[in-house]
Amino acid sequence: MADLLDEVTDAMSALTAALENRSDTSQMLDAVCAEAVRVVPGADMASVTVVENQGARTAAFTDRRAVEIDKVQYEAADGPCLRAAATGEIVRVSLRTARALWPDFVATAQRMGVGSHLAAPLSVDEQLSGAINLFGFGDHGFEEIDSQLLALYTTIVTFGLRTTRRYRETCELAGHLEVAMRSRAVIEQAKGILMASHGIGEEEAIRRLVAESQDTNTKLRQIAADLVRRASASHSP
Known part of the structure; x- marks a missing residue:
């Protein structure tokens, strides 16, 4: 035993x-x-x-x-x-x-x-x-x-x-939430850049992002990230 x-x-x-x-x-x-x-x-x-x-x-x-x-x-x-x-x-x-x-x-x-x-x-x-x-x-x-x-x-x-x-x-859920939060943050940044550079409102800014996403068949987060990256590069010394 x-x-x-x-x-x-x-x-x-x-x-x-x-x-x-x-x-x-x-x-x-x-x-x-x-x-x-x-x-x-x-x-x-x-x-x-x-x-x-x-x-x-x-x-x-x-x-x-x-x-x-x-x-x-x-x-x-x-x-x-x-x-x-x-x-x-x-x-x-x-x-x-x-x-x-x-x-x-x-x-x-x-x-x-x-x-x-x-x-x-x-x-x-x-x-x-x-x-x-x-x-x-x-x-x-x-x-x-x-x-x-x-x-x-x-x-x-x-x-x-x-x-x-x-x-x-x-x-896994925490990972998805982290990705979602990062996506939201970069989309908010891109939206702010469009509003400032074109003198448009929040709704028009998000409409433009969504339209480009649909036209290019690219995820909204990627469209926003590319916009933020270009804006950062243009302001770099």
Whole structure:
């Protein structure tokens, strides 16, 4: 048990570091798969199913065989991973007892050498939900402790992904706001230059900027920046 706890602790630390350093969701889900296999004894492969409006897909995996097994479930619109995603509950399966429920899934999994399956629901936000799937080559069916470990792991993954995605969304929004503020500032400068140099009002100045933007198919900010640059150059010694 002590060795297992050490392995789980190491996996969680590695996952945290991966979430901090990965640049996009796809890379983060790859890390989630890699560490999931370390966390749960008996897990030999892992995948992440993402359920979207157009259907389910495998967004990350540690072994190509997991993709093939997932695909059969998507085609049948049912299976352990989809059941976990739909019900919000962990699904623990020994393939010896699952043939009546999911014959195509069982046949494909057994052909791939898989005897056990464990799936936990993953619900991060409106754009990312589905399941974390574990595959075991043995027919042990996983144990109750395995379900508990995967549930704990999924909770940490959910929190980590949610926090990381929100942080990056906030950074992206801040970047857009900064660009918008800079655009507004340079447009105000250009408008002031036109008003001063032509003796026109504010509305006429902005009308001229917009007209040039449309005539030249150039962004308004670029038109304004060019005007400010030319005005600065003309006043340089």
